[in-house]
Amino acid sequence: METGNNSWFRWRRKKAKEGQGQGQGEGREEKQVVVDGSEIRELVEDREAFEMLVDTKFRQLDADGDGRLSVRDLRPAVDDIGAALGLPAEGASPNTDHIYKEVVSELTHGTSQGEVSKAEFQEALSDILLGMAAGLKRDPIVILRMDGEDLRDFVAGARYEPGAAAIFSQVGSAEDASLRRCLLAALQQLTVDHGVPPASDAWVAKNVVEPALQQLPADQFERPAASQDDFFQQLKELLGAIADRLREQPVIVAHTENNFDGSGVRRLLGNKFELDKLLDSVWKGARSEGKNKASRECVRSALDKMTDATSLPHYGAVKQVDEVVDEAIKMANADDGKTVGEAEFKKLLADILGAVMLQLSGNPIFVSTNIVVQEPSE
Template structure:
């Protein structure tokens, strides 16, 4: 994932309970909490199961640090759960009970974040096909890139789909696409583009056909992303103390720390 997002600035967030408190105190909280409950409540689920599932629906935008992080789980979430009635946590839950306990749960988390702020590195990227459009409109740059990837194809081998996929992946960074396998939604778009271009039929192709296939695939990906851009964000906890009290700090240079997508 980091390889696909490496050119994006990293924003350092200090999550200290302020945003979460605003979320809980907002008049629309009840409506959103009920909507979350309807999404996460399986048959005969306990309150504990529902609270944890609901928490995974919240993000840094709500003021919640990544719950998948072990430090956050051990120092924020689990202690907050321990302050709720243990017997109630193991009981099946109604919508009304969930709403009341979810508010209490988030209020406790807010307090713990005030006492122990969490520093999170956050980055976002939107894949909208605009860089592909620029490349396709510049014949000189397109021809140069196609020539470069063609030279990378092993000589004496049939130029089948296997090598076309490798060549396309080598072009990805030049058109602001993540490496294949890094972003599932983008992979689906690329797969569809290969089908549209009939590049998966295993047929051997010469240099001209090879370059035409890649150009057609680029065009198909561009059209899909132009109509339905894909936004991806990552959040990673920085395990060190920071003395500043500001909620949002200046962006820091990109680092390999941002590598896992948020829940």
Template sequence: MAAGLQRDPIVILRMNGEDLNEFADSSTYETEAVAIFSQVESGNASLRQCLSAALRHLTVDHGMPPASDSLVVETVIEPALQELSSADQLDRPASQEAFFQEFRKYLGIIARRLQERPVIVAHSENTFDGAGVRKILSNKSEFDKLLDSLWGDVPKEHKDRTSKKYLWVAFDRMAASVNLPPYGAVDQVDAVVNEAFKMANADDGKPVDEAEFKKLLTEILGAVMLQLDGNVIAVSSNTVLHEPMSTPSSLLSPSPPSPMVSSPSE
């Protein structure tokens, strides 16, 4: 996914348990814990299953490194779970009260282990709000040049016409020019693009000439812009750095802009 995202600066975070402790002791813990339990509890799920699933609902904003990373699992999550309680208690069906109490204890143990062995996380965020589309649409000369270039690159059939299927190719080629990810990189943006193509009736594969080709691309971009105006899409990426890093600071300076590294994120 990350290969096509905008190259934003990567912030290096040192997860040392401090933020996680603050969350567990905060006034918002109870509300968030109840909300998380309602999402992870299903039927006869055990307390162990609920606690493990709950960690995936926490992010670096809570002070939790990616819970799916092998280093985090092996050195933090599994040892903390073993320390938390006896197997008999963890394998019982989870109640909200038990989850509420044990989850707070679990986070405290994880925070302590992070204090003993901090985890370094590369964090980056991207926001897709339609501003890049609006900018290109407002500059007619630049937009016309872009459309000319896209039309010049698509295969032509007889009588200088091309199939509508090449609208997808053209849209993907201009994604970087309008600050959008390539199709397939971000599911939420893909859904917006799919809807825009549907609204423009641009997905039936019929042949179009140059004027209609450019008109359809303009309509699709306009539809994408309007949808993103009302529903901004934010995407974050978090990657655990397995090389040791020693620093007293909890937040290091951003690195130079570089491609984001893909990793599961919440």
């Protein structure tokens, strides 16, 4: 987990205070910020600010100070971009490593020398950031400041008992389950919607959950939960202690929700002009140099270049969607290593997209993620 000053919320608080000075707001600190890519676009479009960013980053990366960046110099930037895209680290999955290669190619403009000037770096970084901004516009990230207030509202509200009953029916069924085990299992089922940061996060477990548990009578933890009412009361006390910890030390959580239902693929397949233009683009990148042929194994890479248009995640980012894509590729025999011409390659891509669309429209995949990114400090 990252630590340090939360400049984002400092900036938001400053803006909020400015707004209050103009008669806006009631002085309550903002606890939710939607990251939709607009500030990235504003940064890139602000020539002076963006040039300052590029100048700083270029000097950091240019280890030998020769005014050019080698592939080795660019490696930290490539890793950062991969992390921002939600990809596993390079080398962790052969199915996503090609994306890192494409980022390097983008940054180096595909030159064989693999070195770029500051002007070339600025142009490539602009393209990459604008691509990220487009992705965030489609799938925004909600940054939550969790200070215990929402959790206290949940415990005191009408949702608590039905929610606790549903949890008890699952975690309290084992006769030999200790109260501690039941309570910890309950925390795993509570989400940011209840005001609880992800309990599986190591920092949250160490700095929020364990201190809260220590405030409760230790001699009760190893006994089984005597009844549902007993569980309700003990869980309420634990959540109250967690809310107190969050009030003392709020936690920042990045929350995303995505429903992959194939609608983006359907829109693309229904727009022949856009589909043909996109297929032309990916074909140019897939075909062998100097030849009018491409390996069928390039299909996965080509599909990855179409994510903005299909509203699908990059391969490797969402396991459930990967499985749907893999099955569609397998059904089309697209991983046999054979080379094909332009028409067959494009038809193959369209057929795979059609299969993915049908699978997702019949069985949509909903993905919700909550990642602890930073604890704010004053």
